Each structure stands twice: as structure tokens, then as C-alpha cells.
Amino acid sequence: MIKRLFIFILICSSLQGFNAIAQDFIVTKSGDTLKGTLNKNFLGKLILNVRGDKEIEVSIEEVKSYYFATKGTLFIAKEIPNKNKPSYVEALERGRINLYEYKVKTPEGIIITTWFATKDNDVLEDIITSQLFSKVKPREELFIKLISDNDSLLAAYKLEKKYNFDVKRNYIKSYNLAAR
Structure with a gap:
């Protein structure tokens, strides 16, 4: 029983670590890649939240691509x-x-x-x-x-x-x- 519980905990923790690796990102027109979390604000605009403190609006003029890791x-x-x-x-x-x-x-x-x-x-x-x-x-x-x-x-x-x-x-x- 303890062995099964240990295996279950090990699998769950490895899956959480796996999800932490996958991250949203944007690629700017200059080729820079910025990682963070993509969300839509109350106006429906796409925002990249970088490290919880910096927000970048995703605009077609400055961002050539973006990636949703969860999807x-x-x-x-x-x-x-x-x-x-x-x-x-x-x-x-x-x-x-x-x-x-x-x-x-x-x-x-x-x-x-x-x-x-x-x-x-x-x-x-x-x-x-x-x-x-x-x-x-x-x-x-x-x-x-x-x-x-x-x-x-x-x-x-x-x-x-x-x-x-x-x-x-x-x-x-x-x-x-x-x-x-």
C-alpha cells in the first residue's frame, strides 16, 4: 500500500513538473522570445504576464507569433x-x-x-x-x-x-x- 502511494505521489509530482516546463510565449518582430502567461484582459486584448510583475500587450505591430502552452x-x-x-x-x-x-x-x-x-x-x-x-x-x-x-x-x-x-x-x- 505504501509502495503504491509512493508511486502515485511520484507520478503526480512529475506531471506537475512537466506542466511547469510548458510555458506560454510571444516572439517579437525583432526575434526576441518572452515567456510568461497569456491571458485576455477585460477588453478582450491579449496580455502576456511576465514573472507576475510586467504585462505586455500582444499587438500585431510588435508581436509576430504567440503560443498557448496549455492548448x-x-x-x-x-x-x-x-x-x-x-x-x-x-x-x-x-x-x-x-x-x-x-x-x-x-x-x-x-x-x-x-x-x-x-x-x-x-x-x-x-x-x-x-x-x-x-x-x-x-x-x-x-x-x-x-x-x-x-x-x-x-x-x-x-x-x-x-x-x-x-x-x-x-x-x-x-x-x-x-x-x-
Whole structure:
């Protein structure tokens, strides 16, 4: 019984130590990395609390990326097509093809999700969206162009009957694994 209790305490303490290692951070435009805790203030602005005494507001003009350790999510400032200024997008997949998620809330409260992909750090291409009445064919052509240099993957994709978010993400994962 004492042995089991000791093992349980050992496991719990190691997990707490593991969580202490994972920490939120921001990367500034100058390349500096600042670690701390990311929170939203009462105005909804993202704030990095560094060592409990210094607070830094995360602004797109000064911060090129930020990371939430508890969620394991990285957000990167990118130029969104047809927008006047950069926005933060969530990095979903990283590799030869990078996949990003961009969410926007309409005045009616509807959240529209759009996935952008970029190959070899080129411009962002809109490959799928949840927006109603959007054109599908141009997005399909862009996606096919992204994976066209992998013949077996391209052939499998052309046989696909569904073109949803999960399908596209799985093809990008497969492409990146094959490109290693």
C-alpha cells in the first residue's frame, strides 16, 4: 500500500513538473522570445504576464507569433488575402505545406472558419471555408496545385468523395510526412 502511494505521489509530482516546463510565449518582430502567461484582459486584448510583475500587450505591430502552452496552439501574424492588414492565424500543420486556420465573427454572431495553406512559405491560399455560398472549384484547384508534385497522393485525392476540413488536413499531413 505504501509502495503504491509512493508511486502515485511520484507520478503526480512529475506531471506537475512537466506542466511547469510548458510555458506560454510571444516572439517579437525583432526575434526576441518572452515567456510568461497569456491571458485576455477585460477588453478582450491579449496580455502576456511576465514573472507576475510586467504585462505586455500582444499587438500585431510588435508581436509576430504567440503560443498557448496549455492548448498547444501557435498563432502567427500573416497577411490574409483581401484584407488590409495582417491577422493572427492558428498554425494547424507545419511542414513543406503549412496549414493555418482563420476565424472571423460576423455581426450576426456566426463564426466563419477559413483554412489557408502555403507551400514553401509562399503566399496564403484559401483552400476551404465554412462560409455559405462560397465558390468551391477555385479552392479545389488551389489545393490540387499544392499537392500536385506527389502523384500517389494526388490520385487518391481525386478519388475522394468528400472535401471537408478533416480530409484536407489529412492530405496535408500525408504530404508533409512524404516530403521529409
